[in-house]
Amino acid sequence: MLQHLFGFKGGVKPQTNKAPSVQQAIGQAPLPERLYVPLHQSIGGSPNPLVEAGEQVLKGQLIGGADGWMSAAVHAPTSGIVLAIEQHVAAHPSGLPTLTVVIAPDGRDEWIARTPLDYRSLAPERVREALRDAGVVGLGGAVFPSHAKLTAASSVAVEQLVINGAECEPFMTCDDLLMRERAEEIVRGSAIFRELLAARRVLIGIEDNKPEAVAAMQAAVQRLGEDHEVVAVPTRYPAGGAKQLIRVLTGKEVPASKRSTELGVQCFNVATAYTAYRALAYGEPVISRIVTLTGNVLQPRNWEVRLGTPLRNLVALGQPKADTSSYLMGGPMMGFEIPDLAAPVIKATNCVIAGSPTLFPPRPPEMPCIRCGACAEVCPHELQPFELYWFARARNFGKTQEYHLFDCIECGCCSYVCPSHIPLVQYFRFAKSEIWSREREKQAAEAAKARFELRNARAEREQAEKAERLARAATTRSSERKPASVAASPPVAVSEPGVASAVASEPAIAPTPVDADALKKATIVAAMERARAQRAAVQPRNTEQLTPQQQREIAAIEARRANLQAESPPDAVNQPRRAAE
Amino acid sequence: MAFSTPPYVLGPGSVRRVMLQVLIGLLPGIAAYIWLLGASIVLQLLIATVAALAGEALMLWLRGKPQGLFLSDGSAVVTAWLIALAFPPLAPWWLIVGGTLFAIVVAKHLYGGLGQNPFNPAMIAFAVCIVSFPALMSQWPALGLKLTLVEQLKFIAGLIPRIDVMSGATPLDALKTALKLGEGTVDVPTLLATQEVFGNFAGRGWEWVSVGYLVGGLWLWQKKIISWQAPLGFLGSLFLLAAVLWIWSPQQFANPFFHLFSGGSMLGAFFIVTDPVSGSTTSRGKLIFGFAAGVLAYLIRVFGGYPDGIAFAVLLMNLCVPLIDMYTQPPIFGMKNER
Numbered sequence: 001m002l003q004h005l006f007g008f009k010g011g012v013k014p015q016t017n018k019a020p021s022v023q024q025a026i027g028q029a030p031l032p033e034r035l036y037v038p039l040h041q042s043i044g045g046s047p048n049p050l051v052e053a054g055e056q057v058l059k060g061q062l063i064g065g066a067d068g069w070m071s072a073a074v075h076a077p078t079s080g081i082v083l084a085i086e087q088h089v090a091a092h093p094s095g096l097p098t099l100t101v102v103i104a105p106d107g108r109d110e111w112i113a114r115t116p117l118d119y120r121s122l123a124p125e126r127v128r129e130a131l132r133d134a135g136v137v138g139l140g141g142a143v144f145p146s147h148a149k150l151t152a153a154s155s156v157a158v159e160q161l162v163i164n165g166a167e168c169e170p171f172m173t174c175d176d177l178l179m180r181e182r183a184e185e186i187v188r189g190s191a192i193f194r195e196l197l198a199a200r201r202v203l204i205g206i207e208d209n210k211p212e213a214v215a216a217m218q219a220a221v222q223r224l225g226e227d228h229e230v231v232a233v234p235t236r237y238p239a240g241g242a243k244q245l246i247r248v249l250t251g252k253e254v255p256a257s258k259r260s261t262e263l264g265v266q267c268f269n270v271a272t273a274y275t276a277y278r279a280l281a282y283g284e285p286v287i288s289r290i291v292t293l294t295g296n297v298l299q300p301r302n303w304e305v306r307l308g309t310p311l312r313n314l315v316a317l318g319q320p321k322a323d324t325s326s327y328l329m330g331g332p333m334m335g336f337e338i339p340d341l342a343a344p345v346i347k348a349t350n351c352v353i354a355g356s357p358t359l360f361p362p363r364p365p366e367m368p369c370i371r372c373g374a375c376a377e378v379c380p381h382e383l384q385p386f387e388l389y390w391f392a393r394a395r396n397f398g399k400t401q402e403y404h405l406f407d408c409i410e411c412g413c414c415s416y417v418c419p420s421h422i423p424l425v426q427y428f429r430f431a432k433s434e435i436w437s438r439e440r441e442k443q444a445a446e447a448a449k450a451r452f453e454l455r456n457a458r459a460e461r462e463q464a465e466k467a468e469r470l471a472r473a474a475t476t477r478s479s480e481r482k483p484a485s486v487a488a489s490p491p492v493a494v495s496e497p498g499v500a501s502a503v504a505s506e507p508a509i510a511p512t513p514v515d516a517d518a519l520k521k522a523t524i525v526a527a528m529e530r531a532r533a534q535r536a537a538v539q540p541r542n543t544e545q546l547t548p549q550q551q552r553e554i555a556a557i558e559a560r561r562a563n564l565q566a567e568s569p570p571d572a573v574n575q576p577r578r579a580a581e
Numbered sequence: 582m583a584f585s586t587p588p589y590v591l592g593p594g595s596v597r598r599v600m601l602q603v604l605i606g607l608l609p610g611i612a613a614y615i616w617l618l619g620a621s622i623v624l625q626l627l628i629a630t631v632a633a634l635a636g637e638a639l640m641l642w643l644r645g646k647p648q649g650l651f652l653s654d655g656s657a658v659v660t661a662w663l664i665a666l667a668f669p670p671l672a673p674w675w676l677i678v679g680g681t682l683f684a685i686v687v688a689k690h691l692y693g694g695l696g697q698n699p700f701n702p703a704m705i706a707f708a709v710c711i712v713s714f715p716a717l718m719s720q721w722p723a724l725g726l727k728l729t730l731v732e733q734l735k736f737i738a739g740l741i742p743r744i745d746v747m748s749g750a751t752p753l754d755a756l757k758t759a760l761k762l763g764e765g766t767v768d769v770p771t772l773l774a775t776q777e778v779f780g781n782f783a784g785r786g787w788e789w790v791s792v793g794y795l796v797g798g799l800w801l802w803q804k805k806i807i808s809w810q811a812p813l814g815f816l817g818s819l820f821l822l823a824a825v826l827w828i829w830s831p832q833q834f835a836n837p838f839f840h841l842f843s844g845g846s847m848l849g850a851f852f853i854v855t856d857p858v859s860g861s862t863t864s865r866g867k868l869i870f871g872f873a874a875g876v877l878a879y880l881i882r883v884f885g886g887y888p889d890g891i892a893f894a895v896l897l898m899n900l901c902v903p904l905i906d907m908y909t910q911p912p913i914f915g916m917k918n919e920r
Contacts, residue, residue: 009914014590170590243914255915332589360589365650367596368696372857373808374594381914386862387906404913412588419594420696423586 006251008244010380011236012413014170014333016209020300021173021292026181027303029291029317035077035103035308036088036344037063042137043144044070049101055082058112060285063101066132072145073135076103077287077306079110091311091329091346095339103308114283124150124196127280134279135286135347140164140175140240140269141330143348146276149268150196152261159264160250161199163190163273165206165213166233166240169331172351174290175270177302179206179213182274183220189273191226192280197266202228203249204270209235237333238411242267244380256407271350291345293318295328295353305345312341314352326355333412367420375414375424381407385414385424392431397438400431408432441556448553463534467527474523478516596695599806600655606801607662607852610793617786618670618722621733625665625677628737632678633661636685644690656695660684663703663852667845667892668710669721671728671736676717680706700899701859707892719754719888752787753844754888756835768832773839791847798851807855810864814871815850815878816841822879834883844882844889849874853891859899866902866909874898 040046047064051057057076064074080103088100119127128147138144152158163186167175179186186204194202204221206214211232218230233239233248243254246265254260260267271290278284287307294300297318305314315327327338329352338352353359375385383404391399405428414424614622637657641648664681684702692698711718722728728736735741759772801807823837840846845853854860854871861870874894881890 012592014588014592247914253915253917255913258915326585328589332587334587335589336587337585337589355589363586363591364595365647367650367654368694370596370599370656370696370858371860371862372599373862376862377805382911383913384862384910403910404916407913407915416588416590417592417594419596419599421591421595425588426586 005231005233006248007234008239008247008380009382010378010413011238011244012378012416013236014416016235017171017294018173018176018209021171021294021302022176024301026177026290027301027317029303029305029309029314031078031105031107031109031306032309032313033104034083034310035080035105035306036310036342037074037077037101037103037308038088038090038098038344038346039064039074039101040098041074041135041143041307041347042072043142044068044072044148046099047071047074049085049099051076051082051085051101053082053084056080057082057103058110060112060114060283060287062133062285066145069132070145070148071132072137072147073133073285074101074307075135075285075287076101077308078103078105079108080105089340089343091338091343091349093336093339095343100344101308116283117280119192119280120195127192127196131276131279134275134284136272136276136279137286137347138269139271139275139286139289139347139350140242141334141348141350143346146268146272149261149266150193152197152266153259153264156262156264158197158199158261158266159201160246160266161190161194161197161202162242162246162249162265162267163193163202163204163228163270164240164242164245164267165204165210165217165270166245167210168207168235168237168240169333169335169351170237171294171353172292172331173294174292174302174350176210176213178271178274178290179210180216183213183216184224185277186270186274187217187220187224187226187228188281189275189277190228190268191224192276193266193268193273197261199266202226204228204230205233205239205245205249206230207235207239208232238380238409238413241380241409241411243409256404286347289345289347289349291349292351293354294351296321296324296356296359297354305349307345307347309345310341311338311343311345311349311352314345315341315354318354320354321356323356323358324354325357326360328353328355328360332360333416334410363423364421366422369418369420369422372419374417374419378413378417380411380413381409383408385428388431389422389424389427392427395434397431397435400428401435405431405435445553445556445560448550449557452554463531467524467531470527471520471524475516475520478519596654596656600659602801602804602806603659603852604655604662606797606806607666607794609796609800610666610790610848613790613793614666614670617789619728619733620730621737622665622670624734624737625668625670625672626662628674629661629665629677629681630658632681633657633664633685636682637690640686640690640694644694646694651695654695657685657689660689660702660706663848664706666848667703667707669718671720671722671733672717673739674737675739676710676714680710683709696858698858699902701853701856701895704853704892704895704899708896711887711892721754752839753882757883757888760833769835770831773835787844788842791842794847794851798847798855801851801855807851808864808867810867811854811860811871812850814868814873815854815875816846816871818872818875819846819879822876826883840879840882845891846878849878849891849895853895854898859895859902861902861905861909863906863909863911865911866905869905869909870898870902873901 039049045067047067049063050065051063057063058079059076061076062073063076066073083102083104085099085101087097088102089095090098117130128150131147132145136146138146165175165179190202190204204217206217214230214232221228221230231249238244239248246260246267247253250265252263252265254263275286288304289307290302291305291314292302293314297320299318301318303314303317311327327341328335329338329349330336331351332353369386369389371386373386379385387403388400388405391403408428410425410428412425418424611622634652634657637652638648641651661681664684665677668677668680684706688700688702688705689698756772798812802809819840820837823834823840826834827836854874861867877894877897878890881887881893887893
């Protein structure tokens with residue numbers, strides 16, 4: 001099986017530190033006393049709680065229903081009693097709480113009725129729904145709902161399906177062990193993905209520092225008679241980045257502005273393929289995952305951990321050494337420091353690393369950028385990080401976008417090599433969040449403006465309608481009054497008998513239209529006048545009653561308007577482009 | 582943990598390490614220098630280093646910056662060494678000190694310190710001094726001149742009147758002067774063959790100093806401290822231009838190898854046009870930067886008023902860096918086919 005490999009530019013080779021955690025097979029983490037299952041564990045909408053406090057749940061029971069298409073369900077990791085549905089600290093850098101289902105396990109670990117799906121006979125749409133309802137998301141760490149990635153672009157057929165077993169982050173070995181121990185299920189899961197996408201080829205990319213995994217996967221592919229191609233790719237961080245792996249295996253480069261299916265390629269993590277297969281073939285939803293526990297611990301190992309297990313319980317399994325000062329979730333390149341060990345294991349938890357001052361020494365003081373270009377040299381997206389850094393520092397966000405800020409995948413290669421020890425990625429995150437928040441503000445201000453203008457337009461329309469109504473009413477009234485005026489004309493006629501006789505003989509045809517017209521006109525004018533007066537009376541009240549927020553928005557709108565008029569032609573370059581680009 | 586932003590592991594690189602490697606890269610050239618001219622260059626290097634560190638310390642103090650961190654980053658020492666190596670080896674101490682202080686105080690710190698200077702500080706020092714003290718800056722000792730170390734030190738200390746002993750000029754200067762005085766009656770090949778100042782392929786002795794810089798430069802390239810674009814662009818254009826004119830009129834113009842190994846060509850190619858702070862940053866930009874600097878250097882050196890043109894060529898190109906960088910931004914991942 002000769003596979004031509006493409007390179008990707010840049011990348012770094014940090015110490016891999018993978019050996020300690022592959023010495024033992026995957027262990028089953030014991031059931032903790034309490035499970036804290038966050039409802040929101042994937043990108044997309046937050047699932048709604050489907051259980052109540054005090055309710056008995058079974059292992060695998062749906063406890064959070066997918067909220068909309070871009071969302072994934074959440075299930076009870078074991079049988080037990082729901083103690084509460086409350087805010088609990090989340091495994092997130094911010095440490096902010098999130099809505100969490102607290103379960104007290106009953107120890108019986110009793111499954112719900114599991115119904116294997118015959119996915120071959122089902123409509124693809126049904127299979128995708130089944131995956132969503134089983135909570136299958138990208139287990140590489142991005143937790144993107146998998147079913148949403150299983151639709152080919154309408155115009156481009158899927159040429160290659162890439163199964164990502166590269167696992168390039170140092171310390172991390174959960175995918176390695178999964179591939180060694182459960183290769184067949186990964187291959188079967190890949191086959192399901194392939195069918196759903198009607199992909200022509202399946203390429204399984206594994207970094208060449210995992211020969212056992214490569215061998216296990218190759219053997220499984222052969223045993224199952226599939227024609228998936230298992231490819232060992234050069235070990236270089238971030239070879240496991242989806243876009244980098246796609247590049248290496250297919251030569252295709254997916255820019256930030258495109259989805260990979262538009263280029264006829266899609267990528268899934270090996271663990272995702274594994275859980276997808278379990279979900280369909282056994283009816284087992286995603287209630288646990290393999291987590292690497294390593295770093296400054298006596299017992300580095302991979303554990304199959306139930307989602308919701310407090311990190312404190314997990315790290316205790318590794319017996320952290322005395323000088324452990326922190327814990328990272330994810331790898332050392334892209335992970336984050338866990339703010340609170342009360343936070344639970346979630347679908348995104350691929351690795352927990354105990355850190356010590358020797359393992360992760362404090363970052364040396366930041367020096368000025370000397371434009372050495374080392375960052376550009378290693379950037380896998382071929383950006384100019386130092387330029388982005390200057391612009392981000394200067395808050396010149398328009399320029400950061402011109403220099404493709406949103407193509408940055410935050411892999412950390414630039415920060416890793418920077419001789420001045422500048423935390424470049426932090427600057428890029430800052431710039432991105434500033435642009436997003438400005439974008440949001442702008443949208444909010446525009447929405448407020450639109451609302452305001454709509455309200456004015458409505459008020460005007462209503463006034464005009466009212467005026468018209470009044471005018472119509474007045475006309476009707478005057479025409480009703482006309483017979484009366486004709487009847488009342490005799491006294492007039494008395495004073496001018498000649499005319500009166502003429503009037504009497506030709507009853508009120510000539511003068512009435514004149515009269516009615518004038519009257520109508522006058523009524524309309526009066527109504528308009530009244531409407532104007534009312535509007536004048538209403539409008540000040542309208543701006544007086546604004547909340548401070550609205551006032552700020554209006555002030556911002558006015559300021560921007562003034563700005564726009566001041567700078568003509570408007571500097572299009574400095575206008576933030578759409579953040580989503 | 583003292584920091585909590587990814588990545589939590591860092592590569593071995595640091596500014597100090599980069600600067601240290603540049604200093605190491607200079608060593609072969611310095612060794613050749615000592616072998617040919619004696620140890621006085623060591624004193625010049627020392628004087629320049631002390632002056633640079635003193636100026637740096639003063640400016641850091643005035644600017645309220647951490648002294649230890651920046652004094653030990655090595656950048657001032659690199660500037661100092663480049664100045665010492667670019668100046669005539671027997672230049673009086675105050676010239677080196679003055680030049681170095683100007684480089685550090687004005688060209689570096691008044692522009693914002695490390696990483697902020699738009700011009701190469703060492704080249705600023707050279708330009709300022711050659712404009713201000715043209716005689717002192719063009720008095721290079723002839724190699725035939727066998728001076729003892731004590732005599733050399735006396736020259737540097739200003740204890741011996743300079744005029745009567747300073748017989749030499751640089752090979753470039755000698756050639757230019759001879760051609761000018763000869764008014765067409767002398768030709769380059771004869772000059773190169775007869776005059777003592779010229780050696781095998783360039784100036785006698787100086788060619789070996791150039792070879793030293795070349796070796797150090799290749800080592801820096803191999804260590805990935807510098808990239809190949811700027812040096813190749815620089816040496817390439819110098820070579821090409823010299824070759825074209827040499828082929829056109831070998832009587833009037835020296836051969837390209839003479840230009841590559843004379844004056845500051847090699848020092849400039851590997852240690853000056855590769856300066857990351859004041860040079861271009863994109864790959865194509867570096868090539869353009871080096872190429873244009875080589876053209877300018879040749880023009881100034883052959884047709885201009887100064888014996889060597891590297892300093893002015895580099896400073897002129899420093900001015901163009903923002904423009905070059907703007908127009909040479911490489912296409913990013915996934916956008917190569919869209920441009």
